[in-house]
Amino acid sequence: MQEKGLLIVLSGPSGVGKGTVRKEIFSHPDTAFEYSISMTTRSPREGEVDGVDYFFKSRAEFEELIQQGKLLEYAEFVGNYYGTPVDYVRKTLDEGKDVFLEIEVKGAKQVREKFPEGLFIFLMPPSLSELKNRIVTRGTETEEIIHNRMLTAREEIEMMELYDYVVENDQVELACERVKAIVMAEHCRRVRVEHRYKKLLEVE
Ligand SMILES: Nc1nc2c(ncn2[C@@H]2O[C@H](COP(=O)(O)OP(=O)(O)O)[C@@H](O)[C@H]2O)c(=O)[nH]1
Numbered sequence: 001m002q003e004k005g006l007l008i009v010l011s012g013p014s015g016v017g018k019g020t021v022r023k024e025i026f027s028h029p030d031t032a033f034e035y036s037i038s039m040t041t042r043s044p045r046e047g048e049v050d051g052v053d054y055f056f057k058s059r060a061e062f063e064e065l066i067q068q069g070k071l072l073e074y075a076e077f078v079g080n081y082y083g084t085p086v087d088y089v090r091k092t093l094d095e096g097k098d099v100f101l102e103i104e105v106k107g108a109k110q111v112r113e114k115f116p117e118g119l120f121i122f123l124m125p126p127s128l129s130e131l132k133n134r135i136v137t138r139g140t141e142t143e144e145i146i147h148n149r150m151l152t153a154r155e156e157i158e159m160m161e162l163y164d165y166v167v168e169n170d171q172v173e174l175a176c177e178r179v180k181a182i183v184m185a186e187h188c189r190r191v192r193v194e195h196r197y198k199k200l201l202e203v204e
């Protein structure tokens with residue numbers, strides 16, 4: 001039987017750099033993970049492409065996906081829905097490929113309940129003031145949204161204890177290296193947890 005892939009969940013407070021770290025990881029052709037493109041009801045930002053950055057949906061379409069049980073998890077984040085397509089995730093894991101989710105913390109909590117065996121990595125900012133700095137300099141949000149995001153950031157950071165690993169995003173390159181090292185180590189650990197080494201003994 002085909003061994004299942006690893007479900008990798010990268011989460012953390014808004015503005016910490018999840019998207020930046022994820023894009024950097026996937027910009028390398030040797031990256032062996034499959035990125036799960038999320039569904040969202042938020043409007044595309046300039047340069048964003050449907051089916052590449054997100055699958056952009058209307059609220060009615062998104063609610064239909066919820067009704068049909070098509071989402072592994074979903075959450076409302078600053079007024080918009082975001083969710084992970086379940087069929088894609090299951091199919092890809094069944095093919096033995098690692099699936100990478102980059103999602104906010106409420107969604108990550110739901111995934112933990114459904115896939116406790118997943119690998120959960122929390123991206124942490126060097127400080128709260130640096131976090132605010134990043135959201136402000138990104139310049140995609142209004143002042144009111146920035147204020148709301150900072151309020152939720154404190155609650156989000158408290159959810160750190162649900163994760164297997166915490167990675168500080170001080171420098172993007174370093175954070176990416178840490179994430180990749182964690183995934184590599186997890187694969188080695190599972191050889192024992194899943195008793196895969198037994199195959200080796202059978203051959204002799
Ligand atoms: N729960 C959940 N969160 C998601 C999903 N896709 C993206 N997000 C998160 O939604 C939040 C807002 O994303 P976005 O609007 O692209 O803004 P940005 O990542 O803050 O630039 C971020 O924290 C994303 O990680 C998803 O499928 N499910």
Ligand SMILES: Nc1ncnc2c1ncn2[C@@H]1O[C@H](COP(=O)(O)OP(=O)(O)O)[C@@H](O)[C@H]1O
Binds near residue numbers: 018172
């Ligand atoms: N290590 C870092 N050092 C400095 N700025 C960063 C770092 N990582 C991300 N940023 C910047 O912080 C802002 C928020 O990053 P983003 O990836 O959009 O966060 P998230 O996806 O977690 O909401 C962006 O302007 C990004 O360029």
